[in-house]
Amino acid sequence: MFRFYFVIITGILLNLYYLPLMWYYGKHSEKYTEADCYKIGQRLVRLIKKRAGINTITTGIENLPKTDGYIMYSNHQGKYDSLGIINSHKEPSTVIMDKSTGDELVPGLFVHLLKGKKLDKQDPRQQVGVINQVIQEIKAGRKYLIFPEGGYTDNRNTLQEFHSGSFKIPLKSKCPIVPIAIYDSYKVFGENSIGPLTTQVHYLEPIYFEQYGKLTSKELADLVYSRINKKMLEIKHSSLEEYDEIEDEEYFEEPLEDYAPLHNIR
Numbered sequence: 001m002f003r004f005y006f007v008i009i010t011g012i013l014l015n016l017y018y019l020p021l022m023w024y025y026g027k028h029s030e031k032y033t034e035a036d037c038y039k040i041g042q043r044l045v046r047l048i049k050k051r052a053g054i055n056t057i058t059t060g061i062e063n064l065p066k067t068d069g070y071i072m073y074s075n076h077q078g079k080y081d082s083l084g085i086i087n088s089h090k091e092p093s094t095v096i097m098d099k100s101t102g103d104e105l106v107p108g109l110f111v112h113l114l115k116g117k118k119l120d121k122q123d124p125r126q127q128v129g130v131i132n133q134v135i136q137e138i139k140a141g142r143k144y145l146i147f148p149e150g151g152y153t154d155n156r157n158t159l160q161e162f163h164s165g166s167f168k169i170p171l172k173s174k175c176p177i178v179p180i181a182i183y184d185s186y187k188v189f190g191e192n193s194i195g196p197l198t199t200q201v202h203y204l205e206p207i208y209f210e211q212y213g214k215l216t217s218k219e220l221a222d223l224v225y226s227r228i229n230k231k232m233l234e235i236k237h238s239s240l241e242e243y244d245e246i247e248d249e250e251y252f253e254e255p256l257e258d259y260a261p262l263h264n265i266r
Contacts, residue, residue, distance in 0.1 A: 018040075018044045018047075019105070019106070019109060021040060022040060022041070022044070022109040022110070022112070022113045023109055023112065023113075025037045025040055025113055026109065026112035026113040026115075027112075029115070034092045034115065035092050037092075037113050037114060037115070038092035038093070038114060040113065041086060041110060041113050041114055042086060042087065045083045045086055045087045046087065048083065049083075049087065052188065052194075052197075053194065053195065053196045053197060054080075054188055054196075054197050054198075054199065055196070055197070055198045055199075056084045056087055056088065056198070056199045056200070056201055057198060057199070057200045057201070058087075058088040058200075058201045058202075058203075059200075059201075059202050059203070060202050060203030060204060060205075061088065061090075061203055063178065063203045063204060063205050063206055064089070064091070064178060064203055064206075065176045065178070065206055068141055068175070068176075069137070069138035069139065069140065069141045069142050069143055069144075069173070069175050070138070070143055070144075070175050070176040070177065070178055070206065071138060071143075071144045071145075071146060071169055071170050071173075071175055071176075071177055071178070072085070072089075072093070072143070072144065072145045072146070072177075072178045072179075072180050072203075073146055073147075073148050073162075073166075073177060073178070073179055073180065073224050073228075074145065074146075074147055074179075074180035074181070074182055074228075075147070075149060075159050075160075075180075075181060075182055075228055075232070076147035076149045076150075076151065076152045076155075076160075077152055077155065077156065077157070077182060077185040077186035077190075078152055078185055078186045078188060078189055078190050079107075079188070079189045080185050080188035080189055080199070081147065081152075081182055081185050082095050082097075082110075082145060082147075084182060084185055084188075084199055084201050085145060085180060085182070085201055086145075087201075088201055089143070091143060092114075092143070093114075093142075093143035093144065093145055094111075094114040094115055094116040094117075094142065094143070094144060094145070095110075095111065095114065095116045095117075095144070095145040095146075096116060096117045096118075096119055096130070096134065096144060096145070096146050096166070097111055097116060097117070097118055097119070098118070098119055098121065098150070098151065099118040099119060099120040099121070100121075102116075102118035103118070117130045117133065117134060118130075121150075127165075131165075131166075131168060131169055134169055134173075135169055135172050135173045138169065138173045138175045139173050139175070144169075145180075146166050146169075148162040148163055148166050148167070148221060148224070148225075149161070149162060149163070150163050152186070155186075156186050156190075157183055157184065157186070157232060157235075157236065158232075159225065159228065159229050159232065161225075162221040162222070162224065162225045163221070164216075164217040164218040164220070164221040165217070167217040167218075167220040167221045167224070168217050170209070170212070170220070171212075171213070171215075171217060171220065174209040174213070175209070176206045176207065176208050176209075177206060177207040177208075177212065177220075177224060178203055178204065178206050178207075179204040179205075179207070179224050179227045179228050179231075180201065180202065180203055180204065180228070181200075181201075181202040181204060181228045181231035181232055181235070182199065182200065182201050182202075183199065183200040183202070183232065183235050184197075184198065184199045184200060185199045185200075187199065200235065202231055202235070204227055204228070204231060205227075207223070207224070207227075
C-alpha cells in the first residue's frame with residue numbers, strides 16, 4: 001500500500017485540480033462529448049502512472065473491433081486494473097463497477113465522468129435495470145469493461161471463478177466480446193514498494209456472436225475464462241521481454257503535462 005499513499009500524498013495539488021475537473025465534466029454532459037470526458041480520465045491515469053513509476057506493457061490492440069459497440073471481460077486483481085486498461089484503450093469506453101467501490105470518492109468520480117454503471121449486488125431489480133441499460137448502450141455503439149470475477153482478494157495472478165450473470169449482456173446485445181488478461185496489476189497498490197513497476201494488459205482475439213450465440217451464459221463464462229487463463233499461464237512461463245510490443249509513452253502522441261489548461265472548460 002506504500003505506493004497508494006505515496007501517490008495520494010505527493011499528488012495533493014494534482015488531486016485538487018483533477019477531482020473537481022472530473023466532477024465538472026461529468027455533471028455537464030450537455031457541454032462535453034464522451035471523447036472529451038474520456039480524454040480527461042486518460043490524462044489523469046497517465047499522471048498517476050508517471051508519479052507512481054508504473055509502466056504498463058500492452059499487446060493485442062489490433063484485436064479491438066474497429067466499429068460498433070463491444071464488451072471487454074478482464075480478470076480482476078486490484079484498484080489499478082481499470083486504470084491500466086483505460087490507459088491503453090484509445091476509443092472512449094466505460095466500466096461497470098460494484099456499487100460499494102463506485103461510492104468511494106475517486107472511483108465514483110471516474111464512473112461519473114465516463115458515464116459508467118454501478119451495480120448493487122444487494123438489489124436484484126437494480127441489477128436487471130443496469131444490465132438492460134448496458135445492452136441498449138452497447139447496441140448503440142458504446143464499449144464496456146466488466147470484471148466477471150466480481151471482486152478480488154489476494155488472488156494475484158490466479159483467476160477466480162467467473163460469475164455468469166454478466167454474460168447475459170453479450171447474449172442479448174449480440175456484440176463482440178474482447179477477453180483481456182492483465183498481469184502483475186495487483187502489485188501496484190498491493191505491495192509495500194514505491195520502486196519502478198511493470199504491469200501487463202493483453203487484448204485477446206475477439207469472440208463474435210456467430211461463435212458464442214448458441215451457448216448458455218455459464219458456457220460463455222467458461223469460454224472467456226479459458227481464453228484468459230490460457231494467456232495467464234503463457235505469460236507465467238515467458239520472460240517479460242517477450243511482451244514489450246507497446247509501452248506507455250510510445251502509445252500516445254500528445255506530450256504529457258502535469259496540469260491540463262482550463263481554457264477548454266465551457
